[in-house]
Amino acid sequence: MAADSTSRETGQRAERDLVAIGIAVAAILMFVGTGGAVLPKVIGSWTGVGEAPDVLLVNALLLNIALIIFGWRRxxxxxxxxxxxxxxxxxARMLAETDPLTGCLNRRSLPPATDDLIALHAPAGNGVAFAMVDLDNxxxxxxxxxxxxxxxxxRETARRIVALMPRDTLVARLGGxxxxxVxxxxxxxxxxxxxxxxxMIDTIAQPIAIADREVEATVSVGIAATLPADTARDTPLDAQELMHRADIAMYHAKKCGKNGYYWFESQMEDELQFRNSLETGIREGLAAGEFLPYYEQQIDLESGELTGxxxxxxxxxxxxxxxxPEVFIPVAESIGVIAELSEQLIERALEDARDWDPSLTLSVNISPLQFNDPWFPQRLLKLLVxxxxxxxxxxxxxxxxxxxENVPLVRSMIVSLRNQGIKVNLDDFGTGYSSFAQLRSLPFDRIKIDRSFVGEIGREGGTAQIVNAIISLGQGLGMPITAEGIEDDAILANLRALGQLKGQGYIYGRPETIEEVRERLKGLGRLAAPAGPRHGANAPELAEQAPRKKA
Known part of the structure; x- marks a missing residue:
């Protein structure tokens, strides 16, 4: 409506301007005609050699002059x-087509400019490349x-990109x-x-001086090009398809560690579609209760007794x-539902474990993202209550x-949890970068040796010395040790020789449903009370036999 009103106003103004110009032109013509008759008489009258001009003609001449002045001013x-x-x-065009922060093109103007660039180079058989650049973190x-x-x-990222790219490159900020x-x-x-x-990646990664500090930022880049031609398509690639493909390749670069680049490949699109189906399935599965807890035994290696x-x-x-889990856990973390998923499983596991012998413990893995939430200990205590x-x-x-991420926050959360009576264990020890100082300052209750070290014990060139060093470290810090991934008698014998440990692994059985656990405990006489029907009564058997990543 506003556009129509503006159009009508412009049209009416143009009509008035044409009338004004028409009046001015007519006044000039009349001035020429009238002036030719009046001016000689005026001059003659002033010099005393002729009669005065007709007053009416003089007034007409003056009116013509006034109209000419009006027309000229208009x-x-x-x-x-x-x-x-x-x-x-x-x-208005600049505001519509450019990003106000960086002065680059914007998302709206880039596609038509890209299509124009493709059309410009196509006759000569040249291609166009589209690079999607996204700042990491x-x-x-x-x-x-x-x-x-x-x-x-x-702004500095945009300046560095523009300074590095060829003169005819299209540089745009697409948002955020x-x-x-291009x-x-x-x-x-x-x-x-x-x-x-x-x-470009190396240049952008250089520190940026801001006030009294330096800020560093890296980028992930995805590249797609019009050449070689895609034989699977009936039509040539246009700007939108190039942008879509480059975006997929950029996402792949993010997934593969960031601070790098990848060219688009067709299988990336299949992976993205599978990823999207996973995201949808996870959200629907949370609502439908499709995620179930399974349980792996933890054994005292010296006595062989089940401890939890x-x-x-x-x-x-x-x-x-x-x-x-190694497929759906990272996806759940990235889409922000890992806390909901974890707490749903913990709630079910707590319900299951109430029927166990009171001497048996229940341990659960917590995502690093959950440990970034300072309210996590309170929510966990609420579930226990x-x-x-x-x-x-x-x-x-x-x-x-x-x-x-944040050692002071982690320390305060561990202290809060332990004050409530909850034990906190350091899992997969040896695969990260924990320092001795961190282990001393953070009050862990137990260290778990990663299965990658345990599985190599006893083999030539294996990891027995590493495992022995971790056990000695735990003894020095007063932290008990659990070994994961015990899969055969030789590994078990080597671990028993290294000291008092707890252990878990497929040598004691695969992870089991609650119904299987209940049958096991019933046979051992370690059920605290008769078990009623539970949520896992109709859960399908675990079909996979290969080791799985823990949630």
Whole structure:
């Protein structure tokens, strides 16, 4: 409606301007005619050689002069107005097509400009490459340094990209921390573009001076090109398809460790579609209760006595079947539902474990993302209270990756949990970068040796010395040790020789459903009370026999 009103107003103004100009032109013609008759008589009358002109003609001449002045002024105003209008239209176009923060093109203007570039190079058989550039962990840059510093990082990133790219490159900020570069591409020499993109990654990674500090940011890049031609397509690639493919390749670069680049490959799109189906399935599965706890036995190696169980997550998807935790756990973390998933499983496990002998413990693995939440201990205690489960029988296990995010927060959370009676164990020890000082300052209750070390014990060139060193470290710090991944008698014998340990692994059996656990405990006489029907009564048997990553 506003556009229509503006159009009508412009049309009416143009009509008035045409009338004014028409009046001025007519006045000039009349001035020429009238002036030719009146002016000689006026001059003659002033010099005394002729009679005075007719008063009516003189008035007509004066009116013509007035109309000419009016027309000229209106013409001047019209020229000035047109000039202002053009400037305003140019400013509006710039605002519509460029990013105000960086001065680059924006998401709206990039696709048509890319299509124009493709059309320009197509007749000569040249290609166009689209590079999607995304800053890694930019939210953290904003959170630590503030949004003003974040804006300066974006501006400096744009300046470095523009300075490095060829003159005719289209550089755009697509929104947030995402940029794009579109440039001509020689398919016979792809290594040139490889070198250019790598140089861009290295340049952007250089520290950025902001106020009294330096900020570092890396980027992940995905590349797609119009050449070689995609024989599976009926039509040539356009801007939207190039952008889509480059975005998929960039996502792949993020998944593969960030601070690098990847060219688009067709299987990446299949992976992305599978990823999207996983995300949808996980959300639906949470609502439908498809995630179930399984339990792995924990044994005292010296006596062979069952001491407790570790809960492991399993997803029984009606569409995908039995999905491994190493597939769905990272996805659940990335889409922000890992806390909901973990707490749902913990609630079920606490319900299951109430029927066990009171001497048996229950341990669960906690995602590093959950340990970034300062309210996690309170929510965990709420679950224990709801289930009426003694905190002294409950253990949580965190990996070394938790220790590098925020050590003071981790320390306060461990202390809070232990004050409630919950034990906190350091899981997969040896695979991360825990320092001796961290182990001394963080009050862990137990260290678990990763299965990658345990499985090599007894083999030539194996890891017996590493395992022995970890056990000695635990003894020195007063921390008991659990060994994971015990799969045969030789490994078990070697571990028994190293000291008093707890252990778990497939030598004692595969992870079991609650019904299987209940049957086992019934046979051992270690059920605290008769068990009623539970949520896992109809759970399918564990179909996979290979070791699985713990939730």
């Amino acid at each position: 013409y001047s105003e019209l020229v000035e107005e047109i000039s202002h209008r053009k400037a305003a239209e140019e400013k 930019f939210k953290r840059v904003n959170d630590i340094n503030g949004h003003v510093a974040g804006d300066e990082v974006l 921390d995402e940029f794009a570069c 440039l001509s591409y020689d398919a016979t020499q792809p290594e040139k573009l490889d070198r250019l993109v790598q140089r 169980f570790e809960m492991l997550a399993r997803w029984h998807s009606p569409r995908l079947g039995l999905v491994s 709801k289930a009426n489960f003694p905190p002294q029988r409950f253990e949580i296990e965190i990996t070394e990756s938790c220790l590098h």
